Amino acid sequence: MATNCIRCLARPSLPPSFLVNASSSLRIQSLPSTASMGKRYASKLNRPTTNGPRKNEKVKGQKTLRIKKKPPPKTGKPPQPGERKAMRKRIVLSNTNALEVPGMRELDKGLVGEWEMGIRDARRQAEEGHWVLEGALGMVAKEGAKEGEAKNGEGVIGQVVALQGQTVDSLRAVEAFKTTQGWGFFRRPGLLIREESVMLSRKLIQAEQGNLRLVIDGERGTGKSLLLLHAMATAFVRGWIVINIPEAQEVTNAMNDYAPLPNTNPTLFTQPTYTATLLSRINKANPILADMEISLTHSLPIPIQSNISLSRLCELGARDPDVAWPIFQAFWAELMAEGMPPVLLSLDGLSNIMRESMYLAPDTSKVHAHDLALIDHFVNYLSGKRRLENGGAVLAAASRSHAPTSKSMELVLKQLVELQKGEEEITEKDPFEKSYDDRVEWALGVGSEKATKAGPVEVLKLKGLSKKEARGLMEYWAKSGVLRKKVDEKEVAEKWALAGNGVVAEIERGALRMRI
Amino acid sequence: MVFILGNNFLENRLLRHCLETFYGIGTKHSTRILAKFSIYPGARVGQLPTKTINEITAELSTMTIETDLRRKMRDNIQRLRDMGSYRGRRHAMGLPVRGQRTRSQILTARKLNKIERHG
Numbered sequence: 227m228a229t230n231c232i233r234c235l236a237r238p239s240l241p242p243s244f245l246v247n248a249s250s251s252l253r254i255q256s257l258p259s260t261a262s263m264g265k266r267y268a269s270k271l272n273r274p275t276t277n278g279p280r281k282n283e284k285v286k287g288q289k290t291l292r293i294k295k296k297p298p299p300k301t302g303k304p305p306q307p308g309e310r311k312a313m314r315k316r317i318v319l320s321n322t323n324a325l326e327v328p329g330m331r332e333l334d335k336g337l338v339g340e341w342e343m344g345i346r347d348a349r350r351q352a353e354e355g356h357w358v359l360e361g362a363l364g365m366v367a368k369e370g371a372k373e374g375e376a377k378n379g380e381g382v383i384g385q386v387v388a389l390q391g392q393t394v395d396s397l398r399a400v401e402a403f404k405t406t407q408g409w410g411f412f413r414r415p416g417l418l419i420r421e422e423s424v425m426l427s428r429k430l431i432q433a434e435q436g437n438l439r440l441v442i443d444g445e446r447g448t449g450k451s452l453l454l455l456h457a458m459a460t461a462f463v464r465g466w467i468v469i470n471i472p473e474a475q476e477v478t479n480a481m482n483d484y485a486p487l488p489n490t491n492p493t494l495f496t497q498p499t500y501t502a503t504l505l506s507r508i509n510k511a512n513p514i515l516a517d518m519e520i521s522l523t524h525s526l527p528i529p530i531q532s533n534i535s536l537s538r539l540c541e542l543g544a545r546d547p548d549v550a551w552p553i554f555q556a557f558w559a560e561l562m563a564e565g566m567p568p569v570l571l572s573l574d575g576l577s578n579i580m581r582e583s584m585y586l587a588p589d590t591s592k593v594h595a596h597d598l599a600l601i602d603h604f605v606n607y608l609s610g611k612r613r614l615e616n617g618g619a620v621l622a623a624a625s626r627s628h629a630p631t632s633k634s635m636e637l638v639l640k641q642l643v644e645l646q647k648g649e650e651e652i653t654e655k656d657p658f659e660k661s662y663d664d665r666v667e668w669a670l671g672v673g674s675e676k677a678t679k680a681g682p683v684e685v686l687k688l689k690g691l692s693k694k695e696a697r698g699l700m701e702y703w704a705k706s707g708v709l710r711k712k713v714d715e716k717e718v719a720e721k722w723a724l725a726g727n728g729v730v731a732e733i734e735r736g737a738l739r740m741r742i
Numbered sequence: 743m744v745f746i747l748g749n750n751f752l753e754n755r756l757l758r759h760c761l762e763t764f765y766g767i768g769t770k771h772s773t774r775i776l777a778k779f780s781i782y783p784g785a786r787v788g789q790l791p792t793k794t795i796n797e798i799t800a801e802l803s804t805m806t807i808e809t810d811l812r813r814k815m816r817d818n819i820q821r822l823r824d825m826g827s828y829r830g831r832r833h834a835m836g837l838p839v840r841g842q843r844t845r846s847q848i849l850t851a852r853k854l855n856k857i858e859r860h861g
């Protein structure tokens with residue numbers, strides 16, 4: 227029967243009894259060559275012959291399961307404008323569930339004073355010819371640790387020190403704390419003192435008589451932003467004035483208003499609202515400004531009294547974005563006047579300012595980040611074109627997460643690190659690369675003709691923690707009750723190795739954040 | 743409410759969106775206008791000083807937009823029609839002008855192609 231169909235392609239001569247019994251159309255379809263015909267038969271034949279209710283047909287009065295889709299429940303009010311952003315940017319610095327760690331040292335004048343003593347010791351010993359001081363303060367730290375007698379503050383390396391209340395307030399005001407950092411795990415904010423932090427603190431203390439221009443670089447999660455925070459904390463303890471740009475991308479990504487600055491060539495662009503916010507932050511973070519009076523005369527667009535405090539000056543600028551930039555300049559002139567404390571200018575996310583910004587010039591070309599007045603100001607000091615008159619430091623931290631690449635910056639930093647190491651072969655420019663930027667090289671103090679007299683910036687390349695530091699950190703976690711494990715040599719070595727030789731964020735991720 | 747070139751806009755609207763409501767202004771022109779007056783892309787109409795709004799209105803009034811642009815386009819179609827060209831005829835017939843097939847999918851042409859074309 228079926229074979230017959232294959233050959234002749236004719237209608238199959240199916241006996242009616244077979245078809246009636248065929249309950250599933252599948253069986254009929256399985257007949258070869260005449261599938262469509264079979265279907266036709268089947269559809270006819272599958273029809274129920276009885277007069278009863280058909281399949282899938284509703285019967286009156288029969289109960290069926292009805293699942294109605296409920297509208298989503300209305301839970302309270304929708305978030306107000308800005309509420310979600312506030313939640314997103316909320317910084318929690320304390321956790322009452324965490325244990326208090328007994329016997330924590332504070333980052334206070336005493337500790338910083340000890341680091342200062344360390345410099346004197348080092349200088350004295352350098353004079354005696356033991357070792358060279360310049361550029362090798364890290365060496366001093368190691369030697370000092372061996373001696374262990376001199377009170378040079380190196381005993382705290384590998385320990386977590388607490389931040390003082392006043393410092394915390396100031397750091398919060400300059401937005402030095404970030405949401406991605408694990409401050410919310412602990413009872414009070416603390417900082418791990420690393421070898422590099424002592425070195426940086428010493429450099430800062432020395433910079434009170436000079437100028438420090440430093441870029442902090444390192445792989446992702448090596449603690450660049452936290453080292454910047456450490457520098458700011460040291461500066462606050464030493465009574466400096468701190469001006470911090472917490473996220474460079476906020477300045478360059480065209481999310482704030484801008485305006486061309488008249489009589490500038492090339493045209494600079496001010497950012498009134500951002501400058502006003504910056505002034506407000508400066509005022510909040512530096513309480514010492516309230517005791518300082520204006521000493522110079524300024525020509526400002528608004529009349530000001532001649533004897534107001536610098537704090538008041540900042541307040542006036544913060545209140546009115548239109549006059550914020552002239553007031554910032556006046557404020558800066560005051561800071562550079564004689565007898566003022568040193569200044570720390572810091573910025574996080576360096577690569578964001580080492581390229582074109584997202585702002586457009588009137589001819590719709592992109593504005594280079596260095597043509598933004600605020601960045602121009604920062605870069606002038608970073609490059610060494612201008613000097614901080616009363617001493618101080620310009621610090622910039624590179625960012626390695628969600629940061630744009632700047633070919634020139636990468637290259638220059640690489641070259642400078644190689645120079646510092648004293649390597650014979652210095653990386654050269656890629657001759658086929660087109661995106662190098664002379665202005666970036668100039669900003670970092672290198673380049674052929676435009677190079678400034680001050681020379682290139684210093685680069686502090688951060689690596690992973692040493693095992694001693696990692697152990698100190700993990701012990702602190704254990705004492706805080708966050709890490710419920712015995713911290714011994716084996717545990718530390720394991721975490722240290724798994725974290726790519728002590729990359730601190732990875733240690734934290736492995737020990738605190740990852741719950742398996 | 744802010745008044746730009748005879749139109750009222752709510753204060754919380756983005757300026758670039760307001761500009762793009764005008765016939766003849768798209769992303770390119772709105773970007774150019776914003777850049778010309780140094781206004782950042784996230785600026786809302788209510789934030790801008792009256793002076794800037796007036797300047798923008800002045801800038802818009804020098805551009806061929808809205809009715810002027812529509813008239814220009816109609817003139818162009820009328821010119822094609824008057825000289826009896828194939829394109830003019832296709833416009834008048836409400837059929838595709840640029841050699842598309844007409845077996846299916848000529849909705850856009852049916853909608854738009856007229857001698858007195860609207861937009």
